[in-house]
Amino acid sequence: MNQFEPEIVAFCCHYCALAAADTAGKMGIQFAPNVRVIRVLCTGKVEILHLMKALEAGADGVVVVGCKFGECYFKDGNYRAQKRVQRAQSLIEEAGLEKGRLRFDFVPGPGGKKFAEIMNTMTQQVRALGPNPLKQKQ
């Protein structure tokens, strides 16, 4: 039986996570090919609804990757993003989805290795949860 390959949406901060993804590429570090990156100017721009809509549209998992705490280019966007992910986790849990389908993490710009780790662990985590049940019922 083929292994389930999850589709993961990654909202990546332009100033850190996206740079880290580039760093990973330049360093030749491989990470799970399941990730679709969406660049955002700051993770503080990611609304709860963006996370829920991604799941509604059939994404198996959504990860928001911002700057390290205290290093946000816009001061506190990453704190806001973390709170919104937590809120969205409780909202999807109420609706019957596993909260593990959403995740917040942070990475500095040069952290190519950490970026690859986040994407790999998120892929494994979502693979363990199985496909998004909404996708099968679309």
Next chain:
Amino acid sequence: MIVADRKPFAEIMSMVEKYSKILVVGCGSCVTICMAGGEEEVKILASQLRIAFRKQGKNIEVQEAMALRQCDDEYMDDPVLIEKVRWADVVISMACGVGVQHATTFFNRIIEERPTRVVPALNTTFMGANLGAGEWEERCLGCGDCVLEKTGGICPITRCAKSLLNGPCGGSSNGICEVSKNTECAWHLIVERLNVLGELDRIKQVEPYKDWRPSHSGGMRKRVREDMRI
């Protein structure tokens, strides 16, 4: 403004799960400001409902709409909104209790072909002030007989757990009410404020019993301004 909290999702689901066309209507006034029933909250609840129903394998359609004020005919008389209400089997109102009741009356008056069922998504909690991002506190009980002039602009009816007119009571300790360590003693605040205003003598005046007749104790209240009626 009126402050409200969203009901638990399971309670909302239990109200609407037997219908197949659901309309979620938000209110653009108080509950938008207190982030309980505005446009974003409407979209979030609708998304949650769609996720929950699809997970259960049910083919339920959920639509979204907004009214600037659900407590006012003028702002409800919107053809797009009314058309969506006509389509729906049930309307989830994300307004305060006033909005839900007014929406029920309004939609049932406008739409004659069949009764419109409106259910509440919020628990209306109090009339309060916004103390900062994400924080609200009760400030008015709507007692119908304001005493703020006598108490330095701090309401003992609302903010004192006993609604005392002659306080503080023995439960006040270092400015904190015995009811909760997070509740300031209203009468402690009043004494401090009167002191700053140079009106501390006021607390020597014994206030007589409060007339509660203008309050809700006299039943539902109604206000008519004949000069404003057409």
